[in-house]
Amino acid sequence: xxxxxxxxxxxLLAGCAATGPAPKFYGPxxxxxxxxxYSRLFDATPAQTCEASRRALLSQGYLINTTTAEMVEGKKxxxxxxxxxxxxxxxxxxxxxSPSGKVSLGFVTALQDSYTLRKTNNSASLGVxxxxxxxxxxAASSDSLVKVGSETIAADSFYDSFFDLIKRYLVADDVPAExxxxx
Numbered sequence: 001x002x003x004x005x006x007x008x009x010x011x012l013l014a015g016c017a018a019t020g021p022a023p024k025f026y027g028p029x030x031x032x033x034x035x036x037x038y039s040r041l042f043d044a045t046p047a048q049t050c051e052a053s054r055r056a057l058l059s060q061g062y063l064i065n066t067t068t069a070e071m072v073e074g075k076k077x078x079x080x081x082x083x084x085x086x087x088x089x090x091x092x093x094x095x096x097x098s099p100s101g102k103v104s105l106g107f108v109t110a111l112q113d114s115y116t117l118r119k120t121n122n123s124a125s126l127g128v129x130x131x132x133x134x135x136x137x138x139a140a141s142s143d144s145l146v147k148v149g150s151e152t153i154a155a156d157s158f159y160d161s162f163f164d165l166i167k168r169y170l171v172a173d174d175v176p177a178e179x180x181x182x183x
Contacts, residue, residue: 046094052169110153
């Protein structure tokens with residue numbers, strides 16, 4: 001075989017090996033519909049609905065990242081095992097749904113990020129002019145959390161329980177001022 005033929009055959013084999021399997025194609029993951037999984041109507045202004053949402057998140061141990069009259073966002077961390085960390089972020093957007101503004105629509109989205117613990121062994125290199133470079137193993141490793149997934153929670157029961165908690169805080173706010181002040 002000539003050197004050019006051998007080179008051509010090697011290039012052809014390298015080209016075939018580099019193509020590998022075709023990348024997976026994922027179609028649209030969303031199916032729009034009229035199911036009210038992520039939203040509910042409340043007999044309250046948007047500011048009252050967002051305040052009740054803030055209190056609901058605080059009552060469950062969420063740290064509040066952002067709060068305005070139209071939006072509240074909270075974050076909570078979970079550690080189901082020594083090697084796994086989960087972080088839940090819940091965002092509530094409150095908009096008026098009536099001309100008077102006394103009925104609001106609350107939109108809630110919960111995003112859960114998953115992390116896993118990865119260990120990395122460390123080594124050091126020592127360069128000596130005449131000898132070159134020498135790699136010395138060090139008995140040290142470092143741990144870091146690596147994000148391995150992110151998912152929007154789609155369970156109706158999760159949102160139903162959160163909306164029920166918001167309603168509870170809205171009802172608590174309807175108590176007349178003289179009763180809540182202890183009179």
